Amino acid sequence: TQLLEQSPQFLSIQEGENLTVYCNSSSVFSSLQWYRQEPGEGPVLLVTVVTGGEVKKLKRLTFQFGDARKDSSLHITAAQPGDTGLYLCAGLREGGSYIPTFGRGTSLIVHP
Amino acid sequence: SAVISQKPSRDICQRGTSLTIQCQVDSQVTMMFWYRQQPGQSLTLIATANQGSEATYESGFVIDKFPISRPNLTFSTLTVSNMSPEDSSIYLCSVEDIVLGELFFGEGSRLTVL
Numbered sequence: 632t633q634l635l636e637q638s639p640q641f642l643s644i645q646e647g648e649n650l651t652v653y654c655n656s657s658s659v660f661s662s663l664q665w666y667r668q669e670p671g672e673g674p675v676l677l678v679t680v681v682t683g684g685e686v687k688k689l690k691r692l693t694f695q696f697g698d699a700r701k702d703s704s705l706h707i708t709a710a711q712p713g714d715t716g717l718y719l720c721a722g723l724r725e726g727g728s729y730i731p732t733f734g735r736g737t738s739l740i741v742h743p
Numbered sequence: 744s745a746v747i748s749q750k751p752s753r754d755i756c757q758r759g760t761s762l763t764i765q766c767q768v769d770s771q772v773t774m775m776f777w778y779r780q781q782p783g784q785s786l787t788l789i790a791t792a793n794q795g796s797e798a799t800y801e802s803g804f805v806i807d808k809f810p811i812s813r814p815n816l817t818f819s820t821l822t823v824s825n826m827s828p829e830d831s832s833i834y835l836c837s838v839e840d841i842v843l844g845e846l847f848f849g850e851g852s853r854l855t856v857l
Contacts, residue, residue, distance in 0.1 A: 673848025733786040
């Protein structure tokens, strides 16, 4: 079973549309991170959320950590072709390893 | 931040052969990590490579299949031995910035086994 479930797995949208990607778990995390990976590259960290209910904004990207610290969402407003990529959530479990557990990722394609 | 270079970036290999992937970091790091990324799957940690000691392997991965070297604080290699088509994947080298709490990744090595 996957510790972190991401949905949707694939998303194909037109430029200018809004979208939300979800990352859910039955486990509590001390922190949760979102990475973006472009083809032929390694993942790059976008944000880390550590407090339940926390909301962070990065330009058109809004990240939220659930109150119970079991889930997170990534919302993109007015998507652009440059947002195309694989979005991965990664969680650090409380009292667990310092190595994050990754979700399977959401593959986003934004068409011009 | 850390800059990580991996070689080869991609390769096509025959069944039964072995391939060694190299990872070079632009700064000294205590631990280096090797991940596998299969299509439609999450990043899976293969092992943690520590300088001066044997690598620590995660469940489902063994040294005979994935031998790792860590000769110094800036370099590591991962060998995929006796390859089968199931080993076709992207292999990623990573280091952690403990202060930032962030993982930095190489660009990955895409292996296709025929």
